[in-house]
Amino acid sequence: MxxxxxxxxxxxxxxxxxxxxxxxxxxxxxxxxxxxxxxxxxxxxxxxxxRYGADRGLRDRQKHLEAGCKINMYSAFNCGAGLPGNKRTHSIRFQSVPEVHTSQVLTCPMAEIWDRYDCFDIGRIYCEEFHFAYYNTYAFGKAKVNLATTLTERGTEYCSFHVLLNPADLSEEEKARCFEEYDEKPEEADLSQFQRIxxxxxxxxxxxxxxxxxxxxxxxxxxxxxxxxxxxxxxxxxxxxxxxxxxxxxxxxxxxxxxxxxxxxxxxxxxxxxxxxxxxxxxxxxxxxxxxxxxxxxx
Amino acid sequence: MTELEESRLNNLEDHYCIMYAILGRTLMEEFGTDGEAILRQGTRYYGQNRGRIHRQKHLDAGMKINMYNLFTSGGDLPGDTRTFREAQRLNEEERVSHTLTCPMADIWGAYGCMDIGRIYCEEFHCACYSTYAYGYTKVNIAKTLTQEGDEYCAFNVVLRKADLPEELQPVCFEEFDPDYVPPEEVSLPVPGAKEGYRSLWLRLYYFLLQAAVEQKQEQGKKAIEEGLQKLAGTVTEAFQKQKGSIDREFLEENYPLNLDTGQEPMWKDYGNNGAKELAEEAFIKPLLAKCL
Structure with a gap:
């Protein structure tokens, strides 16, 4: 035990x-x-x-749109993600704004479990595919997902996330849905919907x-x-x-x-x-x- | 390499970067976010073009299209003495490395254009490496020296066998091609400094112009024209500061672009939207007039 x-x-x-x-x-x-x-x-x-990443990205996007949240990197990483909180993941956030999220995950219980059960390489597949599909689907296929190191690789000390959404990559309609400054009538977001599940x-x-x-x-x-x-x-x-x-x-x-x-x-x-x-x-x-x-x- | 050769090489590389910075800045000042969109699109076109040419070079040489070959053979970037990299992993599927010093970031920083350089980093690598491997490469650059606070560029570029459709697996990896006989000797030369940067400068400019015309038509072309005129001034100032008086020979050896456009065969393939004439009128002529 x-x-x-x-x-x-x-x-x-x-x-x-x-x-x-x-x-x-x-x-x-x-x-x-x-x-x-x-x-x-x-x-x-x-x-x-x-497909799993895309499913989650699509659902989170829909949830955010219904709550009047903008679809951007701040919302993706701060507003009611589908993952319940846990006490074992430790990370440092360097930047979390609508255009960019940069962070390092220092401890990951998922990587530890995969390692303990001899499935480390399988975990790496999860990391390579999930995050890209999730953030990209969430942000209309326009996010740039950079994950240069992950704890599911031997010899790395942290997962390095750098996820971007540039207004210049978006259509006019998308800009208004993603960034307040491009929305003539921005709504007040109802964050009360995002109680931790x-x-x-x-x-x-x-x-x-x-x-x-x-x-x-x-x-x-x-x-x-x-x-x-x-x-x-x-x-x-x-x-x-x-x-x-x-x-x-x-x-x-x-x-x-x-x-x-x-x-x-x-x-x-x-x-x-x-x-x-x-x-x-x-x-x-x-x-x-x-x-x-x-x-x-x-x- | 002699000191003189090194100085020329550095000038060629610096001025390739300065051109991008000045045209990029002009587009963004002129059109705001739309200008940034032009710059990003132009950089993507340029990356795709380089990736496609690199792939064809490898296919013609009978090589497999994978990460090992991409990063070890037939690159179009001339070597330089100022870039230091720390390779961490290199095999057919992965290339993981850190770039510890980057003269491109340094020059963009010196000209107050780090934000423009950052756009280059964000768009170019993804477009180039992705196109090279038929759109199946995963390009992760979590840190770049063009971003404040980053100490190195962190590259993690991956091409997974399992991500490829069946018909591409043997094109990319030997293990799926049982009859494959690797070429006996593969020697794809790295271009010389002038030859290399001449080709890169011309294509980067060409694709920025293409994106500008596509998105803003005449207005876009006009912005590029303005950018080129500003560039002529910036280049003159930089060379005069470096050397005092300049002659044509110095310019030919230290500036990437061939100043006699009639002698430049690449304009044949990269001449749409009046690219050659615009470069001649808005950049080369004013540059020669100011310098000589």
Whole structure:
């Protein structure tokens, strides 16, 4: 069992578990995909991360537009991102204004988990694809995303983010949507909508979508072979998750899983699946992972 | 390299940068954000052109289109003695490096045009490296010496095998091309200083003019004309400060552009929008009149 910092609440511990499990899901499935399918698998995995990034970017943009926020780098990094807060990520912000966000991430629990579970290279794929797709989609495809170092590369000490949105790269209409000075009648933004979401709610939605795009892309690119690999990956994941949970909790029950695992064990109870119905993604997660995990944990 | 040769090389590089700075500043003063958009677009065109030519050179030589070859063979930038780089990783998929000193940033700083230089950095590298590898390169430059507070330029340029469509994988990586026989000896020469900067200056100017005309038509061309006239003054001042009296030979050896436009074959391919005539009338003639 890991050392719990003295200032941690039950909610903090749960948030860490949820984040670790979200990260592990990508790492274990990704490793299996590359191991069994090589470059073809990597192609599908990268595409899945891009679709996931684009999905998140699009949703955040929509949320910001509805709240009257300008679509720019300040809003992207400061107003209600879909990622729940956590106590393990430490970063330094050098600049965060509408045109540019520059920061260094000094500690990243995702990189640490990928390293611990021997999926460091898979993590690097996430970093390379996700951020580019997310910020670019968010800002109408006009953001310049520079990530010169990441903690998922050996020998680097921090992730270096430099994300730009230049008014000169935008059309007249986009300028008005992105920067107050180009909007003749700027609205007062309603930031009250951006209460931090709970870790359970946040990671559950992130996990679902990341997994969904992996499952769909894999089958789209590689058909039955892709589906088989996905099933192998879900089986392996069930074993890894079982061990992780056992290390933290000797006798986990459904309530524990509800608070500490980012997928509902009865997937039909999660309304988010309504929008993500393509293929057999949900069914496979249910039968090849959730049911198996419950059995292994004797719940 | 002799001291004289080094001085010429530095002048050629500096004046290539000064041209960009003066034309860029003029466009931004004239058109504000629209001028910046012209400058960015022109720089992208220029980057795409260099990337495309570099790629073709490699294809003609039977080489694979990847990051190792991009950064080790057949570059069009003449070597110089003022740039220092620290290579961290270089292979077919990745090039990670830090540029510790950059004479381009230094000259832009000296002329109060660091912001213009920053636009060059933001647009050029991405357009060039991306075009070279058919649009599949990921170009990350998180720091540049043209940005206040940055101590080096941080390049992380990546071409992932898995990002390429099947038909391009064998074009870029040997492992997907089982019958590939690498060329026995690849020796793509780096251009000499005058030859190299002459070609770069001409194309950079040409694409700035193209973007200006595309976006602002006659007004855009007029702004470039004004920029060239200002440039003639700036160049004269810089050379006179450096050397006192100047003759044509000195100008030919130390300025990137071929001052006899009739003797410049590149205008044939880069002559749209009256580029050659404009350079002649708004820049070369005033420069010669002021200098000689």
């Amino acid at each position: 890991r050392q719990i910092p003295p200032d941690y609440t039950k909610e903090d511990i749960e948030a860490d578990h949820l984040q670790d499990q979200y990260t592990l899901m990508f790492g274990i499935l990704g490793r299996r995909i590359l191991g069994e399918l090589g470059t073809d698998g990597e192609q599908a995995l990268r595409e899945a991360v891009r 709970s870790a359970q709610e946040g990671y559950r939605f992130l996990y679902l979508r990341l997994y969904y795009y992996m499952a769909v892309t894999l089958q789209e690119y590689l058909g039955e072979q892709g589906k088989e690999t996905l099933i192998h990956g879900l089986h392996e994941l069930a074993g890894v998750v079982r061990d992780y949970i056992r290390e933290e909790e000797q006798t986990p029950d459904l309530c524990y899983l509800e608070n500490n695992y980012p997928a509902k064990m009865d997937t039909s109870q999660d309304p988010n699946w309504m929008v993500y119905q393509e293929g057999s993604a949900r069914e496979l997660l249910q039968t090849e992972f959730c049911d198996r995990l419950m059995k292994e944990l004797q719940i």
